[in-house]
Amino acid sequence: MDTASPEAARALPRRSSVLALLALLVVGLAAVLLTSSPTPLTTDAPADVFSAGRATTHIEAVAAEPRTLGSPAHSAAREYLVGELEALGWRTSVKSGVGWYSPTDGATQRGARVHNIVALFPGTDPTGTVVLAAHYDTVRGSPGAADDGIGIGTVLESARAITAGPAPRNDVIVLLTDGEEDGLLGSQMFTQTRSPSLGPTVVLNHEARGNAGIPVTFRITDPNGTLVETLAHAPGANADSFTQFGFEVLPNDTDFKHFAAAGFHAYDTAIARGSAYYHSPLDTPDRLSHESLQQMGDATLTVARELVESDLTALDSGGEDVVTAAPWGLIHYPRWVEFVLTGLLVAAVGWLVAARIRRGEATYWTVAAATGVSAVAVGVAALAAWLPWFIAMRLAPGMASPVTSEPYRPDVYQLAAVVAAAGVLVTTYLWARTRLPAASLVVGAFVLIAFTSVIALPYVGVASVLVLPALPALAGIQIARFLTDRPPLPTLSVAVGAVPAALLLVPAVVVSFDAGLMFGAPLAGVFVAVLFSLTLVLWEAVLPSSATRVGRISVTQTAGTAVVASVLVCVLVAGYLNRDGATDPRLEHLWYALDSDRDTAIWASPDSPRSEWSRELLVDPASPLTAEFPWRDEPMAHGPAPVAPLQAPEMEVLDDTAAGGARELRLRLSSPRGANAVGLWVDSTTATVHGATVDGHRAEPADDFGFRFWAAGPEGVEVTLTLSVLEDRVGLRLIDLSDDLSVVPGYEPPTDRVVMAPTVVVSRSLRI
Structure with missing residues (x-):
């Protein structure tokens, strides 16, 4: 042609x-x-502005070690945060209860005793409530300086700056949720037990999937017109409707889910660069970008100050806007x-x-x-x-x-x-x-x-x-x-x-x-x-x-x-x-499971071996290990391990009644070794669960019923099961779960590797 x-x-x-x-x-x-981030302000910055230096003080205080539910570090962080808010003069309380997550696909349910921190700064003539939110728990093994230390630092420093200014018109609440990492449990409890006095409510939620980058407000509830207009006034604000669409097709979620479902107006803001450090033991304060912290704080404080002086009853009248970021600010229409x-x-x-x-x-x-x-x-x-x-x-x-499939230097x-x-x-x-x-x-x-x-x-x-x-x-x-x-x-x-x-x-x-x-x-x-x-x-x-x-x-x-x-x-x-030795230590998963019935143990990993060290431990081909890890159906690499002298979880039968072909069991589960979580699974070949409560909270019945429960404490957790029995005796599988691999005899992690989400599971089977 x-x-x-x-x-x-x-x-x-x-x-x-x-x-x-x-x-x-x-x-x-x-x-x-x-669009690069601003220069971080130091601790001597004026009192009415956001200072990354002051916010970092809080992050360093709580992110010295992992804050897993039920751990001493988790309790210590809660005490520190309560003390800081009380020192600001906010009406601070800890709201405790059970948070619960029931997956729609019938997988293992999750619950915990959670302790949300709620601090109120009352307004002079409130039309509603502005909530500054973050979560203070972490995954196993991660100190969580970014996830969600950046949120904690942003919220506390913004609260301090609000306190230093004129009295706000609207009520302001600092909400530090618990149990986010295991199913958004704290936000679920907060929204289900919220006070009607909140009135029209807008939540500024803060998150991280990395330790650097531009904070992006990647989700905003509808109607979003007024919220977007307010966000557009904030320096360095970044939002994009396309990002919201992209996030919603992914399986990830944040506390925003429950805030939106409860009818709150809400922003969801996060950083995501440096995601190789996400959920890692290397998510430490010294690796968190202070520029990102400053930018997140500047935007949050500006938006919060405008909202606390606004008529929040007008938020519902805002239209639906499209928003995208440009170098000079937000474009929205x-x-x-x-x-x-x-x-x-x-x-x-x-x-x-x-x-x-x-x-x-x-x-x-x-x-x-x-x-x-x-x-x-x-x-x-x-x-x-x-x-x-x-x-x-x-x-x-x-x-x-292993979590994000990202290298340190991408x-x-x-x-x-x-x-x-x-x-x-x-x-x-x-x-x-x-x-x-x-x-x-x-x-x-x-x-x-x-x-x-x-x-x-x-x-x-x-x-x-x-x-x-x-x-x-x-x-x-x-x-x-x-x-x-x-x-x-x-x-x-x-x-x-x-x-x-x-x-x-x-x-x-x-x-x-x-x-x-x-x-x-x-x-x-x-x-x-x-x-x-x-x-x-x-x-x-x-x-x-x-x-x-x-x-x-x-x-x-x-x-x-x-x-x-x-x-x-x-x-x-x-x-x-990115060669081995040229970056921060490489990351591996390693889990340990002890079967107390057979007195055998294995090493396991949800990933393939990534080094000579893990290949020496995980010598057997990947296969499902549902007996050792009942909440997982996927194949896991594994190999034999030393038997650790660990006590098995215990179960006490408090009541056992039968009538009309149904059987009701009232049980108490506990961990003599003080593990962070306990779990129970019912053998579906022996019984079908038609009703269940865990620590007084209703769980969803299922043919393959099972749950994990965090922070049960030394007294354990009470469980009630209503069953239709298929055999004379009901088969039960119990586990408890902790995160200290040093209890395994001979365990010596290599100096050039870091173990993510360390897991120790002790299991046993019972028939009653």
């Missing part, structure tokens, strides 16, 4: 196009730098505007298609083919961006965190992802240009963007990710067609039209990686593809002709080879930077 169409005669000058692309890259990188903008894009693209076909620069067939090529290119770019890290993990799995892997995606797009374009007119390829890219925007409209904010950069870019291209007789102006028009794309999409590529390489790299590849599509007119002028050859190799083959070589170099450099 002859591609030397009238479009080729009007191609932009190569030199000016190169300069335009470089300028757009500079604009995009400048936008990334402009009513939801109906997103429909209008998408309609304008569809109309403009339709006009573009008709005009190019009318001028003979394209046909319906070539536009359709180009649209298909663009769709394939986007998919392959996303795959190519994901592939370098996927391959690296297969070659050296020890580099990746930057060069991120560069490899961007290079791979861009390389696929350039190579695909060079290949397609030998088969389709350049004009059709440009039009096809815009058709794909418009079509995707339309099908994304049901999901708030997703269409805007494409429409906001595409409309100006399309306008720049169309204006350039009327300036062909004035050589510098067409290139300038296209470049100016693409500036919004650079401002929005280059930061989007960078922020995508906060989701981690496994999830963020493919998304970054998609954003690279969108940016490439919107600047395709410039690339068409810059890239060599498809007929160009380097020796006997075509330009397409040359480009492909260069891309593969570049990605390979990036992967090798990244692997060297």
Whole structure:
């Protein structure tokens, strides 16, 4: 096919196009730098401002060791936090009770005795309540300086600054929830037992999935119009409706879930960079970004101060806004505007298609083919961006965190992802240009963007990710067609039209990686593809002709080879930077299970062995270990272990009655060795559970009934079961669970490895 169409005669000058692309890259990188975090303020900062230095004092106090439910460190942290709030003059209390989580898939239920810290600063003329929320418990083995020390520090320092200012109009509550890590238990109890005196309530919830990065308000309840407008006034605030959509398709959750379900208005804000440290023993105060802490605190204090002086009864009247972040602040507009903008894009693209076909620069067939090529290119770019890290993990799995599959130093892997995606797009374009007119390829890219925007409209904010950069870019291209007789102006028009794309999409590529390489790299590849599509007119002028050859190799083959070589170099450099011994200690899971009935023990891990040390312990092939770990069905690597002298959990039968084919058991479970949690599972071949209460809280009946209960204490926990009996005796499986592997004889962790979520389980079986 002859591609030397009238479009080729009007191609932009190569030199000016190169300069335009470089300028757009500079604009995009400048936008990334402009969103960097502020300089942390020290402890001598003015009393009415947020100080990361003062907030760090609280984080260091509570994050010296893990705060697992029922542990001494957990109790000590609670006492410290209560004391600090009382010292500020807030009316502080500890609300205790049972929090419970029943998974909808019938898996093991979870509960705990939780102790929420609630402190009130009464308003002068309240219209409602502003709640500053974080959680103070941690997973096993992690001191939780980020998760959720950053939330604790933000909340306490914001509370101090509010106290130092004028008396607020609305009531303000500091809520430090308990049991978040094992099923959002504290927030569930708080919302179910909340006081009616709260009135209209807005919650600022704080979280972390890493130890650095820009704090992003990734979820806001609807109606969100007033909340978004308030957030937009905060320095360094970052929010995005697309991020909310992305988070909601993931299995993760936060206390926000219960706040929203209870009808509260709420923000959910978190940092996510540095996720290799998430839930790790290395989540320590010295590794937490003070810049991120300062930025989170600045935004929280500004939003809280505005809300405490607002009429909170008006929050329900706010509309539904779409929001996205720009270097200068938040862009937000009513939801109906997103429909209008998408309609304008569809109309403009339709006009573009008709005009190019009318001028003979394209046909319906070539536009359709180009649209298909663009769709394939986007998919392959996303795959190519994901592939370098996927391959690296297969070659050296020890580099990746067992929780987030992220290395300590991901930057060069991120560069490899961007290079791979861009390389696929350039190579695909060079290949397609030998088969389709350049004009059709440009039009096809815009058709794909418009079509995707339309099908994304049901999901708030997703269409805007494409429409906001595409409309100006399309306008720049169309204006350039009327300036062909004035050589510098067409290139300038296209470049100016693409500036919004650079401002929005280059930061989007960078922020995508906060989701981690496994999830963020493919998304970054998609954003690279969108940016490439919107600047395709410039690339068409810059890239060599498809007929160009380097020796006997075509330009397409040359480009492909260069891309593969570049990605390979990036992967090798990244692997060297993340080599064993060059970073913080690598992370491993290691669990221990003692079967007290058989007096046998095993080592186990939910992951494959990641080092010579763990391979020596986990010598047997992975298989389900439901007897040792009744809450897990997935295969686990394992191997024999020494038998530790640990007491088994105990069960006392308090009452046993039978009537009409049903049997009711009242039991007390306890852990003589003082483990953090106890658990009970009913053998479904011997009985079916029709009703159950645990520590007075109703559990969901199930054919395969089981639960884990944290912080039962020395007195244990009382359980009532109503059963239909299938055999003469009911089979029960008991466990208790702690987190100190040093109780195992001969256990010596290597100095170059850190064990995540250390677990010690002692089990026994009973038939009654």
